[in-house]
Amino acid sequence: MTAPGPTRLYAYWRSSASWRVRIALNCKGVAYETVPVHLVRDGGEQRRAEYRAVNPAALVPSLEIDGVRLSESLAIVDYLEQTRPTPSLYPAAAYARAQALRIAELVNAGTQPLQNLRVLQYLESELGADAAGQRRWAAHWIGMGLEAIEAVLADTAGAHAVGDAVTVADVCLVPQVYNARRFGVDLAPFPRVVAAEAAAGALAPFAAAVPERQPDAV
Ligand SMILES: N[C@@H](CCC(=O)N[C@@H](CS)C(=O)NCC(=O)O)C(=O)O
Structure with a gap:
């Protein structure tokens, strides 16, 4: 955990898992910057050491928010849900x-x-x-x-x-x-x-x- 900085989404435009997180951020009204990770160029930027330091799975998305770094889109949705409950993306029942x-x-x-x-x-x-x-x-x-x-x-x-x-x-x-x-x-x-x-x-x-x-x- 570090001091909270800007909210940053490591993503690729056509990645469906990145897209899930964009939807969740938008639903909850969270502003963010996109850090593009090109999945194809030069053998895939997700495989570079710099990105593996962000997510060792070498997959997008990852999200920096509230001074923490998260990966796996459903874990990210869950974090957003816990920290920003409204509007909820989970049914109550x-x-x-x-x-x-x-x-x-x-x-x-x-x-x-x-x-x-x-x-x-x-x-x-x-x-x-x-x-x-x-x-x-x-x-x-x-x-x-x-x-x-x-x-x-x-x-x-x-x-x-x-x-x-x-x-x-x-x-x-x-x-x-x-x-x-x-x-x-x-x-x-x-x-x-x-x-x-x-x-x-x-x-x-x-x-x-x-x-x-x-x-x-x-
Ligand atoms: N279960 C993961 C899936 C992540 C994932 O598969 N990301 C794809 C893009 S949608 C990726 O980074 N692929 C890069 C590769 O296959 O090298 C999540 O929900 O975040």
Whole structure:
């Protein structure tokens, strides 16, 4: 812990995990500076010693806030929730909260890691998968993740993914749907997912967090 300085988000414009944190910061009205970490240039700036000193996992995002340094987007959301409780990104009721975290984990643990850059790079360098093969791999796992989430939403959705307020489920879902489109996943079988994405995406904190509006967008 050091003296509180500026709030800094180490991020890449198209990183879905960075995007989750941007949404959470915007929802809670926390101003921040972006420290761009280019995931592709020069073999990936996330792998440099300077960034590994920030996050030894060599992944974005990381956040400097209140004199502490945090990594893992859901841990960061949890910290923001604890320190800046309003507006809450967790439903108040225990069951709804568990459902919101369930959807968040279906993205964070069950879907995004399988389509992460370093996984696709490994498929190419070690297993010889070409661009089409990598796309097919990513689309397959994203489709499986969205299929599970679509089923959960049948029980949880109101105006948003879980009930009528924005939750951590929407924070994780919106960037994952963008990745689904990027990898050519057919979203027709997932109407509830698409509806939740549209409802949250229309809100100002989500609109300001889209990759194309970030300072390092190309
Ligand atoms: N579970 C982590 C995921 C972090 C993550 O996978 N970040 C990606 C971008 S979305 C990354 O830095 N990838 C770099 C790489 O694969 O080398 C979180 O939620 O923060």
